[in-house]
Amino acid sequence: MIDTSENKNTQKTVKPQEHTQKQLEGILALAQTGFLQWRKTSIAQRTTSLEYLSNLLLERKREYAELMTQEMGKPISQSLAEIEKCAWVCDFYVKNATRFLADELIQTEADESFISHDPLGVILGIMPWNFPFWQVIRFAAPTLTAGNVVILKHASNVSGCALALDQLFKDAGFPKGCFQTIFTDYDAIEDIISDQRIQGVSLTGSEKAGKSIASIAGKHMIKTVMELGGNNACVIWEDANLDKHMDTIVNARMQNTGQSCIAAKRFIVVDDIYEDFIEKFKEAVQKLIAGEPEDEDTEIGLMARTDLLEGLEVQIRKSVDQGAKVTLGNRSEGSYFEPTILEQVKPGMPVFDEEVFGPVAAVIRAKNRHDSLEMASNSKFGLGTMLFTEDIESARKAIGSIPDGSFFVNEMVKSDPRLPFGGTKSSGYGRELSKEGLLEFVNKKTVYIN
Numbered sequence: 001m002i003d004t005s006e007n008k009n010t011q012k013t014v015k016p017q018e019h020t021q022k023q024l025e026g027i028l029a030l031a032q033t034g035f036l037q038w039r040k041t042s043i044a045q046r047t048t049s050l051e052y053l054s055n056l057l058l059e060r061k062r063e064y065a066e067l068m069t070q071e072m073g074k075p076i077s078q079s080l081a082e083i084e085k086c087a088w089v090c091d092f093y094v095k096n097a098t099r100f101l102a103d104e105l106i107q108t109e110a111d112e113s114f115i116s117h118d119p120l121g122v123i124l125g126i127m128p129w130n131f132p133f134w135q136v137i138r139f140a141a142p143t144l145t146a147g148n149v150v151i152l153k154h155a156s157n158v159s160g161c162a163l164a165l166d167q168l169f170k171d172a173g174f175p176k177g178c179f180q181t182i183f184t185d186y187d188a189i190e191d192i193i194s195d196q197r198i199q200g201v202s203l204t205g206s207e208k209a210g211k212s213i214a215s216i217a218g219k220h221m222i223k224t225v226m227e228l229g230g231n232n233a234c235v236i237w238e239d240a241n242l243d244k245h246m247d248t249i250v251n252a253r254m255q256n257t258g259q260s261c262i263a264a265k266r267f268i269v270v271d272d273i274y275e276d277f278i279e280k281f282k283e284a285v286q287k288l289i290a291g292e293p294e295d296e297d298t299e300i301g302l303m304a305r306t307d308l309l310e311g312l313e314v315q316i317r318k319s320v321d322q323g324a325k326v327t328l329g330n331r332s333e334g335s336y337f338e339p340t341i342l343e344q345v346k347p348g349m350p351v352f353d354e355e356v357f358g359p360v361a362a363v364i365r366a367k368n369r370h371d372s373l374e375m376a377s378n379s380k381f382g383l384g385t386m387l388f389t390e391d392i393e394s395a396r397k398a399i400g401s402i403p404d405g406s407f408f409v410n411e412m413v414k415s416d417p418r419l420p421f422g423g424t425k426s427s428g429y430g431r432e433l434s435k436e437g438l439l440e441f442v443n444k445k446t447v448y449i450n
């Protein structure tokens, strides 16, 4: 039933047979009956399963990490770290879910008035390949803990991870119907979203996929959370401590071989520090260790699919035609793409305007601090902005002018279970993680008792 293959477009993955319409109906029916039971369980019962899941993740850390590395070329050290982070988000909700989901009392003239947090039902998760475990666990852990059940449609180039996740939730003791994985085409996904048993959809992926799914969900008044692409600016002011922060700045772009929505994609550097920055940045990027994803020392692995690499090459070629200069890298072999720096980048070029999903840094010279912030906000995306400066007072004053979902000062934009995560504009809407993420798929019910 499962065919293991290596085609020229992807790393090695499994290809499970697609579910038939009848099987999909069975999955939806099981999800619905599963929900009717699961919603009656106490939060303590739910977090007991979550705690067990966290332990299993850590026990099976190497197995899962190797699977991710094999399927999408992530360096093994980063795959191991991803599994640890999955355990962290579970632990976070084990500790905090009861408090987050408690009734919220509000004083009115009633004897008692409060908000109760009821689960919605069956939630579909459409997830991407770039963090094959993390994206799923960070969605499923809070969604299940709130009393919903989950159907996962994972990216087709990480089907092995999808199967492993399915087994993981079973092994952790989540009752039947709580977590199911489907393998199917886009038309069937449309039918599933149209089914009245589906009460929400969470999608992480491209803007194109987001628009398609949000419009289908919209037709049926289904709640959605959209975590889409990003084109984060990394702003460097003239007083930035480059020696202290350069590793972070490089990691902000090159982590996961540049295939991350929250990566720093546009480096906007104030003129007074430009030469110093570019010299140190190039030196640090050149030191990155590229190699076999399975090697523990490897920092730059492979692109997940060769079509993504080809897209990257087109974005670079077009930008160079418009005047950008490649000052480092820009060579490829198979699905390896060398860490690359482009300078003299300007608005209007693909590497400025579009999301660049690979190890490519676009460097832009800004006249001054004001110009740097204007340039940072000049994007249709709004996931996050990072600013490196020693002038924290001025950084604080800039908060209001950043139209993104996050603003990190002297740190790379990163997800953290304790903090809300999400975007604005074409980066989507809704929040994951923290209390905000847990409350995305709940009915915030007003209760008034007199």
Ligand code: NDP
Pocket (backbone or CB within 6 Å): 126, 127, 128, 129, 130, 153, 154, 155, 156, 157, 185, 186, 189, 204, 205, 206, 207, 208, 209, 210, 212, 213, 227, 228, 229, 230, 260, 261, 308, 355, 357
């Ligand atoms: P996609 O957005 O196409 O894929 C993400 C997920 O959505 C996958 O599970 C995919 O399924 C599914 N999907 C896509 N379109 C539909 C649809 N119409 N109906 C149902 N499911 C759908 O990302 P790609 O893999 O094509 O990557 C392309 C670009 O997307 C990247 O270059 C990057 O810009 C962005 N991206 C952003 C991510 C993020 O973290 N925000 C993550 C991944 C990609 P399937 O795999 O079967 O096509």
